[in-house]
Amino acid sequence: MKAAVLRAPDDVVLQDVATPSAGPGELILKVKAATVCGTDIRILRGRKTKGVRFPSVLGHEFAGEVVEVGAGVSQFSCGDPVSVNPVIPCRKCAYCKTGRENVCQNRQAIGYEFDGAYAEYLKVPALALESGNAVRIPQGMPYEAAALAEPLACCINGLRNVGVELGDVVVILGAGPIGLMHAALARRAGARLVIMSEPNEMRRQAALDRGVDIACDPTKEDLAQVIRGVTDGLGADVVILAIGVPALANEALKLVRKGGRVNLFAGFSAGDMATFDVNLVHYNEIIVTGASALRRQDYETALKLLAGGLIDANSLVTHRFELADAVEALKEAESGRALKVAIRND
Ligand SMILES: [Zn+2]
């Protein structure tokens, strides 16, 4: 079969590899749609290394059709449309046992430790089936929408950590696909105002088209002043960093009200450091939170929101490529011209 193989940092090629077959407890999917994640680009450029192997196949946001069922698998049959939560918790460590399986000490993931979805076929490991990570999707749900359940679930995890409440003013820094997902979820969670900060004009417009209240150009406008103008001078309730720029962490602290909450959602490059005004956190009693991966329950919630049309996934996919052009697709995703890039294999 064809697969986009990552041979080393900066070196990804489409090549023939052995087609996987199902061992006991495993499934083989024909990948129907995979979407490109910002993390894939960071891996490709050598800026993220945890869990990364060479050679390997990337792609952890995907859905497909079951084409082979391993011995002992009774819950799926050939032809089933399936999407898979790629993050597999061990279910045994201290974190798994206390409800924080997203930070499992023995966490493994498809697209990292297991080969991912930029390929014609994908093997769903037995471990993923045992932990219920594979989910049958409703007939007729677009595979592309199901692929987006993973990033949406990560956003749901971040949203829970930062605690968006009814009536909140939520500010999101960065209007990429993740920022737009946060905006849509914040709205569903009851935010009174959703404000986006984004220097790229195309992305600001995309945010406004998708229902964001205010889209601010931080290079030309004073974002803090805009926020104070709509919050009686107090500041935002919540700021979510949806772009991995360390210096923005301090900016985020200046945008929230006393007792406000900040979520450092986007990943940073290994070793990144930032300086921040410690007194902002101290005197303003600001709560700073992080976000890592997703829990199985987040994945199921995300799928239900997408299947029910409560989050419009289709509008996030702006560029589509065939698997044969997977390398091109990664380049397009890196260019910043696209929102979400999908790789299809019909
Ligand atoms: Zn992702």
Ligand SMILES: [Zn+2]
């Ligand atoms: Zn664990």
